[in-house]
Amino acid sequence: MVNYRRVIITGGCYFFTLTLKNRRLKLLTEQIDLLRDSFHYALSRYPCHIQAISVMPDHIHLLVQLPNDTTYFPKLIQSIKSRFSLLFHQRIDKHLRFIWQSRYWEHCIRNEQDWLMHVNYIHRNPYKHHLVKCVKDWPYSSFHQYVQRGILTDSWQGEELDGYFGE
Structure with missing residues (x-):
């Protein structure tokens, strides 16, 4: 068995992809209320700042900034996944x-350019998967908060990015 080692940095910023076992299911958007409850539960136990998120039918991309004194992201991810499974069952x-x-x-996340690339990837993901014709049309994304804060415009579509993002 492979001994996988994660890079764990106190107060680090991380990009995650969480994926359903059966990629044909659309549980995450069909059961968005259960997923929201799971995030609220996990964040109450392991506080952090979600800087960007996109919930797709079969996977989630999120960018998380941990508090300066913590390294608990494996527990955060485990909590989100286990709570959703419990509620679903x-x-x-x-x-x-x-x-x-x-x-x-x-x-x-290594630097500001890396951070921006991942935020853009997260927001563009529904468009990439042909779920919408415009990024703004996907309801399960932090893109709308970025527009409200004036960081992005309503017409932003981003650009195709090279790289592997865990899909």
Whole structure:
């Protein structure tokens, strides 16, 4: 078995991709209220700042800034995934097991350019997957907050980015 080592930096900024085991399911958008509850629960236990997020039908991309004195992102991710699974089993389907892929993609943000590239990737992801014709049309994204704060315009579409983002 591979001994995977994560880069864990106190107060670090991280990009994550969490993916459903069955990529044909659309649980994350169909059960968005359960997912929101899972995030609220996890963030109450492991506070951090979500700087960008896009919830796709079968995966989530998020950019998280940890507090200066913490390194607990594995517990945060585990908490989100396990809470969603628990709520799903309790309220929707007792028989669907192993909702999530066992691992997740994580990347430690290195600098401002790396951060900007990942924020843009997150916001452009629904467009990349042909779920919408315009980035602004995807409801499950922090893109709308960036527009409200004047950081991006409503017509922003971003550009195709090279690189691997955990999909």
